[in-house]
Amino acid sequence: MQLEETWMRVLIMAKEGEQSEAATTPTPHAMAEYQKFNEELVKAGVVLEAGRLYPSSQSKRVRFDGRKRTVIDGPFAETKELVAGYWLWQVRSIDEALEWLKRAPYEGGTFEVRQVLDYEGM
């Protein structure tokens, strides 16, 4: 590749702790702050995809064990690990993703940044 840095996709998983399970709608103020931030991201051409998830009480898990499949109903206990929302970003580096993410208007939770594998340059 001719350019020093190519592009990468990163998945941002929002682990919002109690918040993600509360299923309460955020305050209008928090909503507006989030929208403003998201808009900046979109305008900078960073966001490829974004979404929020229902609480785990409305979700299922399928466990694989050899040929056996077991369906487990939510809610799930490990609140801190539950993903409440996601973004797929296109950035030049993890550092760029971090610089963006740090500016997000959140006051709690953990956001996990994972590079998407096997991107084949695109």
Add this chain to the structure above:
Amino acid sequence: MGTAKHRAVDLIRRRKTLERKHQEIGRDFERAQEALHVDTALDEEVGDDLLGLIFMACHPILSKDARVAITLRVLGGLTTEEIARAFLVPVSTIAQRIVRAKRTLAEAHIRFEVPGGVERLARLASVLEVIYLIFNEGYSATAGEDWVRPALCEEALRLGRILAELAPTEPEAHGLVALMEIQASRLSARIGPSGEPVLLLDQDRTRWDRLLIRRGLAALERAEMMGGALGPYGLQAAIAACHARAATPGDTDWPRIVALYDAVAQLAPSPIVELNRAVAVGMAFGPDAGLDLVDALVGEPSLKSYHLLPAVRGDLLRKLGRAQEARAEFERAASLTENLAERKLLTRRAAECAAEQIVR
């Protein structure tokens, strides 16, 4: 990775960078004006308007090469070395292009501004053209060993996405983004295991990037919803969408593609559009019909050294069982392209035709 931080697009930092660029170009203005003994001080209010900067970098007063170089430098944040490597030209060439471009802009007193009225459309056309040129250089590299250079496509896509958000009421901005998203969705399917080109109809469609297709179709819808007929980019996006929607090559709606090419030919007639239309006609109504159209283009001066003319002609002749003529066309096409990967593909086609001749 050393420059990663430096290049991060933190919005605040981006604004700062932009301000600095403004100052840099501003200084160049000053220097140029001093050199010209122009007495007026530069006290232009250069607002940090990204869109204005895009319009300036793509100003039609500059040559296409200069527009591309300065856009990648100022908006893409690429270094002169990176641009040189991406376009396989000496660093000094790019450096000179940028210096001259800045001087030209300064001497012509081109300002940072978003043009309005009649001028806006013409200026926007230039911006779209520059972005698509960058994309295409990545999508089917005209020279060198690599058939595609995805990083350039990504640069163009990012610029296009930014432009479409900055100028959301411009249908062609969305049309261009749609076109690039859909074409980029095929990037990994366009290269075979040993780096050889794989043409559209031979591609493994399961390798097309569904996310980019979805984004492309959404952008096309945005362009269509603005009312009025689609422009040239929107139409080309609609053509790309026909392919994207077809699960197999056999499912392709070729008559619709022919109709869309008719519309492109009306808006922006060119021999290359005619050639593409001929391919679609060949698929929709048989190789004979396609060949008639291609034959009419053979004397066209602007296609004289365009390798895809004999390549398309060879393809149609081969389908008609005229392997010997087809072989000659593929050989001619191979001799005309400067891209090594593409030359290999065309040489292989010629060899296949030779084999078909023997079988006959």
